[in-house]
Amino acid sequence: MRLLLVEDEVEIQSFLRRSLEEAGYEVEAASDGKTAARLAAEGPFDILIVDLGLPDQDGIGLILHLRQMGVSAPVLILSARRSVDDRVRGLEQGGDDYLTKPFALAELLARLRNLLKRNSPKGGEATRLRVLDLELDLLRREAARGGQVLQLTQQEFVLLEYLCRNAGRVVTRSMILDKVWGMRIQPDTNVVDVHIYRLRGKVDGAGQQPLIRTMRGVGYVLKDR
Amino acid sequence: MSSKTGKPRIRSAAWRISLWATFAFACGTLVFFVFLQDFVASDIQRRTDAWLSGEVEVLGDVAEHTPKNALYSRVVSEVAELATREVPNRLPSEDNFNDSVFFLQTGRDGALKLWVGIGSGDTALKAIEAVRILSDHPTDLRVPGFAVPFRVASIPIKDGSRIYLGLSERDDLRVLKDLRLRFFLLWLLLVLLGFGMVFFSTRRMLSHVRNITEAASTIGHSDLNARVPVARRRDEVSQLALTLNNMLDRIERSMHQLHTITDSLAHDLRSPLTAIRGKLESSLTAADEERDEAIVSAIDELDRLTDFLNKSLDVAEAKADALRVARSQVDLDELLRVMIDLYEPSMSEKGLKVEMQSSGPLRVLADPALLHRMIANLLDNELKHLPANCTVRIGLLSSDEAASIVFEDDGPGFDPEVLAQLFERRVKGRGSNGHGLGLAFVDAVARAHGGAVTAENPDRGGARIAVALPLVSGAPCDSTYSPAVART
Numbered sequence: 032m033r034l035l036l037v038e039d040e041v042e043i044q045s046f047l048r049r050s051l052e053e054a055g056y057e058v059e060a061a062s063d064g065k066t067a068a069r070l071a072a073e074g075p076f077d078i079l080i081v082d083l084g085l086p087d088q089d090g091i092g093l094i095l096h097l098r099q100m101g102v103s104a105p106v107l108i109l110s111a112r113r114s115v116d117d118r119v120r121g122l123e124q125g126g127d128d129y130l131t132k133p134f135a136l137a138e139l140l141a142r143l144r145n146l147l148k149r150n151s152p153k154g155g156e157a158t159r160l161r162v163l164d165l166e167l168d169l170l171r172r173e174a175a176r177g178g179q180v181l182q183l184t185q186q187e188f189v190l191l192e193y194l195c196r197n198a199g200r201v202v203t204r205s206m207i208l209d210k211v212w213g214m215r216i217q218p219d220t221n222v223v224d225v226h227i228y229r230l231r232g233k234v235d236g237a238g239q240q241p242l243i244r245t246m247r248g249v250g251y252v253l254k255d256r
Numbered sequence: 257m258s259s260k261t262g263k264p265r266i267r268s269a270a271w272r273i274s275l276w277a278t279f280a281f282a283c284g285t286l287v288f289f290v291f292l293q294d295f296v297a298s299d300i301q302r303r304t305d306a307w308l309s310g311e312v313e314v315l316g317d318v319a320e321h322t323p324k325n326a327l328y329s330r331v332v333s334e335v336a337e338l339a340t341r342e343v344p345n346r347l348p349s350e351d352n353f354n355d356s357v358f359f360l361q362t363g364r365d366g367a368l369k370l371w372v373g374i375g376s377g378d379t380a381l382k383a384i385e386a387v388r389i390l391s392d393h394p395t396d397l398r399v400p401g402f403a404v405p406f407r408v409a410s411i412p413i414k415d416g417s418r419i420y421l422g423l424s425e426r427d428d429l430r431v432l433k434d435l436r437l438r439f440f441l442l443w444l445l446l447v448l449l450g451f452g453m454v455f456f457s458t459r460r461m462l463s464h465v466r467n468i469t470e471a472a473s474t475i476g477h478s479d480l481n482a483r484v485p486v487a488r489r490r491d492e493v494s495q496l497a498l499t500l501n502n503m504l505d506r507i508e509r510s511m512h513q514l515h516t517i518t519d520s521l522a523h524d525l526r527s528p529l530t531a532i533r534g535k536l537e538s539s540l541t542a543a544d545e546e547r548d549e550a551i552v553s554a555i556d557e558l559d560r561l562t563d564f565l566n567k568s569l570d571v572a573e574a575k576a577d578a579l580r581v582a583r584s585q586v587d588l589d590e591l592l593r594v595m596i597d598l599y600e601p602s603m604s605e606k607g608l609k610v611e612m613q614s615s616g617p618l619r620v621l622a623d624p625a626l627l628h629r630m631i632a633n634l635l636d637n638e639l640k641h642l643p644a645n646c647t648v649r650i651g652l653l654s655s656d657e658a659a660s661i662v663f664e665d666d667g668p669g670f671d672p673e674v675l676a677q678l679f680e681r682r683v684k685g686r687g688s689n690g691h692g693l694g695l696a697f698v699d700a701v702a703r704a705h706g707g708a709v710t711a712e713n714p715d716r717g718g719a720r721i722a723v724a725l726p727l728v729s730g731a732p733c734d735s736t737y738s739p740a741v742a743r744t
Binding site: 120212229 | 548551552553554555556558562563566582594595597598599601602605624625628629632633635636639640694
């Protein structure tokens with residue numbers, strides 16, 4: 032997976048490059064719009080990360096310019112601005128995504144995966160998900176562990192499905208709120224933790240290997256090994 | 257900043273304005289006086305002509321009826337009389353015999369028959385023949401040897417001869433010259449007076465402007481409390497001063513707000529930053545397990561800090577009426593149910609019950625993201641402040657023009673000390689460990705949508721917060737907030 036990272040702040044660029052390479056991406060980095068346009072013209076990229084505040088031009092302007100050049104890869108927009116620009120909303124509707132700084136690395140990686148998945152041809156949606164001995168029937172909305180059906184509410188099923196789809200990877204609280212409840216909020220209270228706690232009570236029964244792990248400071252992960 | 261360069265520039269403006277005004281005024285009055293002079297001159301000539309025509313008729317009569325031998329002396333006495341008494345506009349101290357009137361009679365053949373006047377009649381006759389005075393209307397005539405022209409009237413007599421009566425225009429011209437001199441002096445006086453008035457009033461006006469400029473240039477260097485002087489008169493200059501002062505008021509308010517925000521931000525950021533720094537620093541020397549613990553708790557602290565930062569900026573922005581609202585159709589009933597779904601487990605974990613009362617879908621034109629955060633703030637508020645075994649009732653009501661989201665609980669109610677300014681930023685109850693931003697944000701979101709929030713402690717106990725949002729039809733026009741939306 033070739034990734035073009037356009038970020039002018041050296042610190043952020045270097046830590047992102049390291050983390051992205053660890054996650055298996057082949058990273059090319061640019062510190063300004065001009066270099067980014069040149070790199071994009073040289074070789075095809077599967078995905079782009081573009082910071083909005085570039086020294087020589089506006090990030091949105093760069094994205095539109097790249098689109099005109101024929102670059103069709105999805106873009107993850109990084110923004111230090113607090114509220115989301117109307118133009119970013121426009122790009123979001125066009126299939127791109129955005130993330131405001133500061134962000135959790137796990138969330139950045141998840142959003143990248145999402146963008147790549149969205150843009151790859153879909154080979155027939157699976158109707159069943161399986162992680163170790165946990166099995167989800169997406170049509171009947173039923174989950175079972177070790178052959179035993181779990182009594183889950185509708186909401187809990189959606190939450191578990193989201194964890195399963197991201198099995199082995201960390202999901203943050205704000206990602207869960209975004210994908211399961213459809214809202215970008217940051218509650219003062221531990222509302223998500225309570226949901227996870229209840230779900231864990233039903234999924235990880237006594238004597239069973241615990242599947243849902245808390246990654247303190249980051250979020251949760253559903254173990255797949 | 258501009259006080260040094262301001263003075264000469266303003267003086268030159270006064271000069272320029274005065275000169276242009278004076279020029280226009282001088283031209284206007286000049287035209288007026290020229291017309292007036294023309295009018296007087298033509299009037300004098302008209303009267304002279306009338307007099308001449310009358311006299312020449314009388315003399316014609318005399319010439320006709322007086323026997324030839326007596327005619328000369330008769331005419332001489334008549335002319336002398338005319339010259340002494342009846343000539344209009346005549347100076348009293350003139351020579352005894354006149355050089356201002358002449359009488360001339362020509363025979364049928366046009367030869368000189370009778371001449372009364374100074375000098376020889378031949379020169380006058382030649383001049384008359386040169387201009388051929390035939391009509392009865394008086395005409396100008398230049399006679400060689402005389403500095404000023406004569407006005408000459410003529411009349412035919414029955415015996416075929418013709419008489420001419422000439423009157424020097426000397427007196428008329430002198431009167432007109434006098435008049436012109438007086439007019440010129442008067443005009444000069446008026447122009448100077450006008451220039452003086454314009455110059456001094458302009459300078460006075462501009463000195464007001466200069467005062468404002470000087471006052472304004474010192475404001476900002478020293479402090480924002482000072483204001484520019486406002487004249488008592490309600491003219492454009494005092495309007496300018498008032499406008500400037502209003503602008504300064506607004507700037508001062510924003511500055512004050514900015515100071516408050518930066519002060520409180522500094523205060524609120526320092527302690528968590530200190531904690532984070534301390535934790536990370538101590539993790540440098542700690543064992544692996546402790547180190548992880550420190551790092552994790554530092555990350556948690558950072559997340560809280562980010563959240564706090566976002567909320568304060570939101571509230572600050574909202575207080576400045578600059579909250580960006582991206583409106584779309586929102587079903588409040590569904591939105592509330594989803595949010596309650598999200599919060600219900602935490603509530604029951606704490607021993608709280610949640611009930612929802614709604615009469616079905618209720619659509620409003622609103623920003624769903626802002627509403628989500630607003631409701632989350634209200635629910636967080638309940639979750640944080642209610643003791644166990646309380647019930648939160650969430651109601652969705654609608655009237656003709658507004659939808660109301662009502663939160664009621666049977667807890668201890670709001671701290672009466674803070675109830676009055678509950679929606680002010682940083683106001684929080686005594687026992688609260690929050691930032692005091694939550695309800696300020698709720699208020700800001702409601703107002704950004706053209707709605708309002710009310711909070712009270714009902715008589716039956718507990719606390720009650722009602723958020724009223726205008727319905728789709730009655731929603732305030734987007735224009736109120738669209739400038740803020742466009743200004744991204």
